[in-house]
Amino acid sequence: MSVVQKLQEELMKTLKQNGIYDEVLTKFKDCKTNKSRIQLVAQIDGVNKHFDIIPDTKQKSSDTSIRFRNEGNTFFQKGEFQRALDKYNQSVVYAPALCSDDHSKDQHKGDNLELSYALANRSAVFFHQKSYDDCLSDIDLAIQNEYPKSLIYKLHERKAKCYVEKKEIPKATESFQNALNSLSDAELDDKKSQNIKNSVEKSIEKCKKSVLSNDGKPGTQSFQKFHGPLPTIERRSKIFPSASDAVGITENEETEFGLAATRDIYVGEVLIIEKGYTSIVLPKYDTIYCHHCCQRVVSAHPCHQCSEVMFCSGTCHKESWEEYHSLECPCLGTVKQANLGLGYLALKMVVKAGLSLIMKYESQEQEDGCKRSVGFNTDGVYNSDDYNTVYSLVNHSEKRSSEDLFKRSLQAYFLLKCLEKTSYFNEDERKVSFADKCYVAGHILRHIMMLPCNAHEVSELALKPECLPESETKEIGSGIYPILSLINHSCDPNVVRHSYGDVCVVRAIKNIDAGEEIADNYGALYPLTVCSERREILKPQYYFTCNCKACREDWPLYFNIPVDVPKFRCQKCNGPVVIPPDRKTENSVCLNCSHVQDTTDVIVKLHQSQDEYQNVLQQVLTGEKLHEALPRLEAYLQFLYKTVCIPWQDCNNCQEAIKQCYAVQASCFIAS
Numbered sequence: 209m210s211v212v213q214k215l216q217e218e219l220m221k222t223l224k225q226n227g228i229y230d231e232v233l234t235k236f237k238d239c240k241t242n243k244s245r246i247q248l249v250a251q252i253d254g255v256n257k258h259f260d261i262i263p264d265t266k267q268k269s270s271d272t273s274i275r276f277r278n279e280g281n282t283f284f285q286k287g288e289f290q291r292a293l294d295k296y297n298q299s300v301v302y303a304p305a306l307c308s309d310d311h312s313k314d315q316h317k318g319d320n321l322e323l324s325y326a327l328a329n330r331s332a333v334f335f336h337q338k339s340y341d342d343c344l345s346d347i348d349l350a351i352q353n354e355y356p357k358s359l360i361y362k363l364h365e366r367k368a369k370c371y372v373e374k375k376e377i378p379k380a381t382e383s384f385q386n387a388l389n390s391l392s393d394a395e396l397d398d399k400k401s402q403n404i405k406n407s408v409e410k411s412i413e414k415c416k417k418s419v420l421s422n423d424g425k426p427g428t429q430s431f432q433k434f435h436g437p438l439p440t441i442e443r444r445s446k447i448f449p450s451a452s453d454a455v456g457i458t459e460n461e462e463t464e465f466g467l468a469a470t471r472d473i474y475v476g477e478v479l480i481i482e483k484g485y486t487s488i489v490l491p492k493y494d495t496i497y498c499h500h501c502c503q504r505v506v507s508a509h510p511c512h513q514c515s516e517v518m519f520c521s522g523t524c525h526k527e528s529w530e531e532y533h534s535l536e537c538p539c540l541g542t543v544k545q546a547n548l549g550l551g552y553l554a555l556k557m558v559v560k561a562g563l564s565l566i567m568k569y570e571s572q573e574q575e576d577g578c579k580r581s582v583g584f585n586t587d588g589v590y591n592s593d594d595y596n597t598v599y600s601l602v603n604h605s606e607k608r609s610s611e612d613l614f615k616r617s618l619q620a621y622f623l624l625k626c627l628e629k630t631s632y633f634n635e636d637e638r639k640v641s642f643a644d645k646c647y648v649a650g651h652i653l654r655h656i657m658m659l660p661c662n663a664h665e666v667s668e669l670a671l672k673p674e675c676l677p678e679s680e681t682k683e684i685g686s687g688i689y690p691i692l693s694l695i696n697h698s699c700d701p702n703v704v705r706h707s708y709g710d711v712c713v714v715r716a717i718k719n720i721d722a723g724e725e726i727a728d729n730y731g732a733l734y735p736l737t738v739c740s741e742r743r744e745i746l747k748p749q750y751y752f753t754c755n756c757k758a759c760r761e762d763w764p765l766y767f768n769i770p771v772d773v774p775k776f777r778c779q780k781c782n783g784p785v786v787i788p789p790d791r792k793t794e795n796s797v798c799l800n801c802s803h804v805q806d807t808t809d810v811i812v813k814l815h816q817s818q819d820e821y822q823n824v825l826q827q828v829l830t831g832e833k834l835h836e837a838l839p840r841l842e843a844y845l846q847f848l849y850k851t852v853c854i855p856w857q858d859c860n861n862c863q864e865a866i867k868q869c870y871a872v873q874a875s876c877f878i879a880s
C-alpha cells in the first residue's frame with residue numbers, strides 16, 4: 209500500500225473514531241474550488257505530520273554501478289548481448305559522474321571512472337550487435353570520461369574495427385595507429401604487448417592495401433527500428449494544427465464537446481498525429497523506455513543528478529532537463545514510491561507549466577459546475593503544447609462524491625509537499641504564500657480528477673512475427689493528449705489510435721460521413737462485452753451512460769454477429785435492404801423506406817471482393833507482406849461500409865486485420 213493510501217485509511221479511521229468524518233465530508237461538499245479543498249485538507253489534524261516528506265531519489269552509486277556492470281559482464285561472457293546491454297545501461301545510469309552533454313558538464317566534474325567502464329563495456333556489446341555508430345559514440349564518451357590510460361589501446365582498436373566495418377579506411381588506420389601509440393601506457397608483459405603490436409600492425413597493413421576482412425559492403429546496423437516513420441497528414445486543420453482539416457469541433461447537450469468530420473472520411477485516412485502535452489513511463493518500465501519520449505532505449509543516457517530515469521539520447525536528456533526534470537529530479541523517487549499512477553502525470557503537467565503561468569489562472573478561476581470552454585488560444589488555435597488546452601478538459605468535479613474529492617485532495621496535498629522540496633516555488637521572485645501553494649495544488653487536484661477520463665495509454669506491440677494475431681498490446685505509460693481528449697466514446701468506434709513513442713496517431717477504421725461524430729473507444733467494445741457490462745465499466749470512470757447505436761440496438765457479441773448474406777444499404781436512405789424470399793435480387797426492398805432496388809451488381813461485386821479479401825487476410829495472419837495487404841484491406845473495408853449494413857462479421861474481421869497492420873507500423877518490439 210502506498211504512503212498516501214495508508215494515510216488516507218488512517219485518517220479516515222481516526223476521523224470516524226472521533227465522530228467527525230461526516231462533518232469533514234460535508235465541509236468538502238461545500239467547497240466550490242480546488243484551492244479551498246486543499247486548504248481544508250491542510251487544516252486536518254495529522255495530515256502535515258504524515259506528509260513531512262524526506263526527499264528520496266535514487267542517488268548515483270559506484271557500488272550499484274559496479275554491481276550492474278559485473279552482472280553485464282556475466283551475460284556478455286555467455287554471449288547474451290541484449291541482457292548484457294540492459295545491465296550496462298543500468299550501470300551507466302548509476303555511475304556517479306556526468307554525461308557529456310554541455311549543459312551539465314561544468315557543474316559536475318568528478319570521478320568518472322565507473323561511468324567510463326560502463327560505457328566501454330557497453331561499446332563492446334554494440335560492436336557485437338554491429339551497431340557501429342552507438343559503439344563509436346560510447347568509445348568517445350568513455351575516453352572523454354577518463355577511461356584508464358592503461359586500457360585505452362583496447363578502445364582505439366575497437367574503434368578502428370568499427371571503421372573497418374563501416375569502410376571508413378582512413379579513420380580505421382588512424383585509430384589503429386592510436387592503439388599502437390597507446391600500447392606504451394598499457395601495463396602488459398612484453399610478450400603480450402608484442403603480440404598486440406603485431407596484430408595491430410597487420411591490420412594497418414591490411415587497411416593500407418584496402419584488403420578488408422569482409423565482403424566490401426559497409427556493415428549494417430543490426431538493431432531493429434522500434435517503429436516505422438510517422439505517417440503524414442495531407443492538409444492540416446487551421447484550428448487543430450495536429451489534426452487533418454477533416455476534423456472539426458462539435459458541441460451538444462449530451463456529451464458537451466466532441467470532434468466531428470468536416471467532410472467525408474474514408475477508412476485508412478490519418479486524422480490526428482499528436483504529441484501530447486506530457487507523458488510518463490510506468491515505473492516498472494523506467495529502465496527500458498526513455499523518460500522523455502517513451503521510446504525504447506538502446507544506448508541509455510543518464511540524468512547527471514539522479515538514477516531514477518534514463519533517456520534515449522542527449523537531446524531527450526536536455527529537453528527534459530529544461531522542461532521539467534531539473535525541478536522534479538529531487539523528489540522523483542518519493543513520488544514514484546508513492547505509486548500514485550496518474551497523480552505523477554498531474555504533477556508533471558504542473559511542473560512543466562511553471563509557477564508563473566499557473567498563478568495567472570487564479571484571477572479567472574471558476575467554481576465547479578460553471579460552463580466550460582475549450583482551450584483555444586486567443587488566435588482561436590488549439591495547440592497541444594499549450595497548458596490552456598489541458599487546463600480546460602472535463603474533470604467532473606461536480607459529480608464526484610465528497611469521499612472521492614477528499615481522497616484526491618489528499619493525493620494533491622502530498623504532491624504539493626513533494627513539490628515544496630524542489631526549487632519550483634523559487635521560480636517567482638515574489639514571496640510565495642501558503643495560499644499560493646494551495647492554489648498550485650488545486651491545479652494538481654484538477655488534473656487528478658481530469659486524467660482518469662482524459663489520459664490515454666502509451667503502448668507498444670509485443671510482436672509475434674510468425675503469428676500476428678497472437679501479438680499483444682502492452683501499456684508502457686500514459687500521456688495527456690489535448691486533441692484526443694476531445695473525442696467521445698462509442699462501443700463501435702470509427703477511429704483507432706497507435707503510439708509511435710509518445711506521439712499518438714489516429715486513423716479512421718470506418719467511413720465517416722461529413723457532420724458525423726468522430727468516436728473512439730474507451731475500453732468497452734460491443735463485440736467483446738454485453739451492453740449492460742459496458743455501461744458498468746464506463747460509468748464510474750467517465751460519468752456517462754453510453755447510448756451509441758450498438759447500445760441502443762443491443763448489437764450481438766462477436767460470435768453471434770451475422771455472417772451470411774448481409775443486409776445492403778439502401779440507395780435512397782441508407783436503411784437495410786433485404787433480398788426477397790424468391791431470391792429475385794432485382795426486387796430487393798428497403799426495410800426503412802420500402803424503396804425497391806436491384807442488388808444484383810453489388811452482390812456480384814461483394815463475392816468477387818470477398819475471394820480476394822480471404823487471400824489478403826491469410827497474408828496478415830502469417831505476417832507476410834503487410835505493406836501490400838494493407839491498402840487492399842482498406843479498399844475492401846471502404847467498399848463494405850458503403851454497401852452493407854453493420855453489424856456484419858466480415859467488417860469486424862477486416863477491421864481487426866487493418867488494426868494489426870497499423871500496430872506493426874507503430875511502436876513494436878519482438879516479444880521474447
Ligand SMILES: C[S@@+](CC[C@H](N)C(=O)[O-])C[C@H]1O[C@@H](n2cnc3c(N)ncnc32)[C@H](O)[C@@H]1O
Pocket residue numbers: 462463464465466601602661662692693694695696697698749750751752753754755756
Ligand atoms: C475524453 S472526454 C471527451 C470530450 C468531452 N465530451 C468534453 O466535452 O471535453 C470524456 C468525457 O466526455 C463525455 N463523453 C464521452 N463519450 C460520451 C458519450 N458517448 N456519451 C456521453 N458523454 C460522453 C463524458 O463526460 C466523458 O467523461
